[in-house]
Amino acid sequence: DAGVTQSPTHLIKTRGQQVTLRCSPKSGHDTVSWYQQALGQGPQFIFQYYEEEERQRGNFPDRFSGHQFPNYSSELNVNALLLGDSALYLCASSFGQPNTGELFFGEGSRLTVL
Amino acid sequence: AQRVTQPEKLLSVFKGAPVELKCNYSYSGSPELFWYVQYSRQRLQLLLRHISRESIKGFTADLNKGETSFHLKKPFAQEEDSAMYYCALRVGGGNKLTFGTGTQLKVEL
Numbered sequence: 001d002a003g004v005t006q007s008p009t010h011l012i013k014t015r016g017q018q019v020t021l022r023c024s025p026k027s028g029h030d031t032v033s034w035y036q037q038a039l040g041q042g043p044q045f046i047f048q049y050y051e052e053e054e055r056q057r058g059n060f061p062d063r064f065s066g067h068q069f070p071n072y073s074s075e076l077n078v079n080a081l082l083l084g085d086s087a088l089y090l091c092a093s094s095f096g097q098p099n100t101g102e103l104f105f106g107e108g109s110r111l112t113v114l
Numbered sequence: 115a116q117r118v119t120q121p122e123k124l125l126s127v128f129k130g131a132p133v134e135l136k137c138n139y140s141y142s143g144s145p146e147l148f149w150y151v152q153y154s155r156q157r158l159q160l161l162l163r164h165i166s167r168e169s170i171k172g173f174t175a176d177l178n179k180g181e182t183s184f185h186l187k188k189p190f191a192q193e194e195d196s197a198m199y200y201c202a203l204r205v206g207g208g209n210k211l212t213f214g215t216g217t218q219l220k221v222e223l
């Protein structure tokens with residue numbers, strides 16, 4: 001089991017562009033969450049998808065959107081990129097809702113906005 | 115809004131010494147508290163949660179609602195304990211965890 005896989009691992013964009021990040025959850029998991037981790041900070045919750053719907057959302061603007069597919073994989077889209085969007089984006093998966101709170105994290109996608 | 119505070123960015127201890135990583139939270143209700151750990155070149159992973167009251171790798175953490183704290187303790191530090199530790203809080207049963215800024219633990223020989 002490869003666990004949670006994310007792609008791409010690194011990418012560079014310029015201000016105003018759009019980016020799509022992808023995540024495949026751990027085998028058997030049906031819930032995907034996305035977190036943003038700025039340098040020197042803890043992960044910050046963006047949103048959670050379960051049964052192909054956004055179930056919870058953190059304090060992020062509408063420029064951040066997502067999708068979950070029938071196979072439970074997920075995408076995070078960020079429009080109109082700002083310099084402040086530069087961060088490590090982590091995907092985390094779990095099984096069922098509610099759950100134990102044990103999230104399985106991917107290695108992340110490091111986004112640099114120039 | 116809930117908040118998690120980890121006052122120490124870096125904690126350096128000698129092997130065999132006791133370890134205490136501090137975590138304070140602000141939330142008026144009954145939250146769930148967790149400790150997550152990230153070892154070098156590994157993914158962020160769950161270490162322990164207050165509700166299970168387990169000892170994992172020799173670490174324990176007790177939820178003190180009066181002091182709104184959830185400090186992580188280990189009586190004798192080992193070299194392999196060197197890692198980044200994050201305290202996290204959850205309200206409700208979803209996947210929205212509020213993380214602290216983390217404490218880098220360095221165990222020196």
